[in-house]
Amino acid sequence: METFPFEQLKGQPQLNRVLSRWPKAPKSIEETGLRHSFIVDLVIKHIYTLEEFTLEDVVDRVKLPTTIVDGVLEEIQHNKLIEVKGSSGLGRLSNHYVMTDLGTSRAKGLIEISHYIGPAPVSLEAYRRMIELQPVKNIKVKESDVEGAFSHMILTSDMLAQLGPAVNSGCALFLYGPPGNGKTSIAETIARMMPDRVYIPYAVLVDDDVIILYDPVTHVAVDKEDSYSEENELIKHAFPDTRWLEIERPIVMTGGELDLDMLDLEFNPITHFYQAPLQMKANNGIFIVDDFGRQRMDPQDLLNRWIVPLERHTDFLSLQSGIKFEIPFDQLVVFATNIEPKKLVDEAFLRRIRYKIKVDHPAEHEFEQIFRGVCELNGIEYRQEMVTFLLENFYRLSGRPLNACHPRDLISHIIDDADYHCYEPRLTEANLTTAWKTYFVEL
Numbered sequence: 313m314e315t316f317p318f319e320q321l322k323g324q325p326q327l328n329r330v331l332s333r334w335p336k337a338p339k340s341i342e343e344t345g346l347r348h349s350f351i352v353d354l355v356i357k358h359i360y361t362l363e364e365f366t367l368e369d370v371v372d373r374v375k376l377p378t379t380i381v382d383g384v385l386e387e388i389q390h391n392k393l394i395e396v397k398g399s400s401g402l403g404r405l406s407n408h409y410v411m412t413d414l415g416t417s418r419a420k421g422l423i424e425i426s427h428y429i430g431p432a433p434v435s436l437e438a439y440r441r442m443i444e445l446q447p448v449k450n451i452k453v454k455e456s457d458v459e460g461a462f463s464h465m466i467l468t469s470d471m472l473a474q475l476g477p478a479v480n481s482g483c484a485l486f487l488y489g490p491p492g493n494g495k496t497s498i499a500e501t502i503a504r505m506m507p508d509r510v511y512i513p514y515a516v517l518v519d520d521d522v523i524i525l526y527d528p529v530t531h532v533a534v535d536k537e538d539s540y541s542e543e544n545e546l547i548k549h550a551f552p553d554t555r556w557l558e559i560e561r562p563i564v565m566t567g568g569e570l571d572l573d574m575l576d577l578e579f580n581p582i583t584h585f586y587q588a589p590l591q592m593k594a595n596n597g598i599f600i601v602d603d604f605g606r607q608r609m610d611p612q613d614l615l616n617r618w619i620v621p622l623e624r625h626t627d628f629l630s631l632q633s634g635i636k637f638e639i640p641f642d643q644l645v646v647f648a649t650n651i652e653p654k655k656l657v658d659e660a661f662l663r664r665i666r667y668k669i670k671v672d673h674p675a676e677h678e679f680e681q682i683f684r685g686v687c688e689l690n691g692i693e694y695r696q697e698m699v700t701f702l703l704e705n706f707y708r709l710s711g712r713p714l715n716a717c718h719p720r721d722l723i724s725h726i727i728d729d730a731d732y733h734c735y736e737p738r739l740t741e742a743n744l745t746t747a748w749k750t751y752f753v754e755l
Contacts, residue, residue: 335434335442335511335553337377344376345435346517351376353422355384356393357429360419364397364410375431375514375554378405385409393418427583428522433515434555436637439525442556443640446510446596449482451561451644453505461505465494466681466716471669478667479505484622484645486662488653489671492715495648498671499600502646503563509534510596511556519635522585523577523592530593532560562597564590564643568606575617579632591627594643604649605656615661618645622664673713676703683719687739690723698739706748722747 338344341351351374358373359365371381382404388394393415400406411419423429453461458476467475478485479502487495514526566574570590578587591599605611621627621641630636653662662668674682680699687694702722707714723737725747730737737743
């Protein structure tokens with residue numbers, strides 16, 4: 313069997329960087345951070361779902377090392393909860409097991425206590441340590457990174473110069489200004505710009521209660537088979553703790569549906585385990601609160617809930633039992649709102665948000681640039697005289713302000729009309745007039 317030359321690389325920054333970030337597989341039950349009885353019960357529940365199984369089947373499901381799972385299976389077999397049905401070779405690794413009636417009865421009782429049948433969780437202490445190893449304050453973007461990320465948008469150099477330091481700060485950011493000018497797009501671009509990958513556990517154990525953290529909707533897992541790198545080769549040979557998953561930095565985005573309950577642990581009274589709240593899923597990533605001020609709750613309630621987390625970078629959650637525990641609050645929080653900040657929150661809270669950036673109406677030359685870009689994107693010839701016609705005969709006469717979203721929406725109306733009447737979409741006075749009348753409501 314070929315081995316990897318760790319000894320030759322010992323002390324090199326390359327190896328140190330990998331091993332300092334990647335969770336090392338536990339060598340014993342004690343090193344898992346879990347109680348022996350919890351692991352035994354979890355294994356019993358897993359094998360209850362399998363008609364026939366091998367040691368490897370259980371290892372793949374529980375995400376614990378073979379040596380630990382083998383010891384648990386040996387104990388379970390000794391207690392007559394499972395038995396060997398057959399073998400495909402020599403040794404315990406080739407054994408095929410089935411559950412006995414006694415084992416089935418035991419498993420049903422355990423499932424009544426908790427329906428959780430997933431990867432073994434990590435301890436709360438291990439989770440805290442990992443969050444501290446990969447904080448958002450480690451993210452550093454350069455001017456060229458920001459310019460490249462926002463190349464699809466027409467933003468002033470002044471705004472780009474504000475956005476870069478805001479991302480590097482790792483602190484909360486307030487994007488405000490009139491609707492339709494790109495606040496949400498800016499927030500989403502910041503999220504996509506975040507470099508690095510981070511590790512999260514499938515679940516966390518707190519006082520014998522399981523909190524499911526990994527959410528496939530929120531967390532984008534890294535496929536190591538599709539992305540070869542020397543670092544991946546090191547990791548592959550480093551006996552990793554597979555209870556942890558490598559993901560892109562998480563992006564949590566919420567809007568008007570946000571309420572205080574979504575920031576607390578969600579307990580399922582039927583399954584008897586918890587789902588992590590949004591801010592826990594967003595740790596080491598970005599949390600975007602879009603359309604802030606339009607939530608079902610009073611915005612002041614949200615701000616009161618987050619005063620301590622934003623200031624001290626720590627949050628407190630409570631179990632059904634009343635036990636309260638602390639988790640890191642490590643995320644770039646972006647508030648995007650159409651409402652003036654001073655109408656939403658008091659000065660004391662605004663001081664806790666280090667960066668406040670106004671996203672205003674575009675100037676005429678910026679509006680023309682946006683229009684040109686939308687035309688190019690849709691394969692339509694850009695005609696400056698037609699945009700001038702639009703500005704002079706509609707915007708100036710009506711007094712309607714320019715919005716960054718208008719070119720996209722007006723062009724969409726022209727394309728829809730062209731598809732219906734079977735003509736090539738183009739900028740003409742007639743098409744722009746029709747688009748204007750069907751898009752805007754005169755008040």
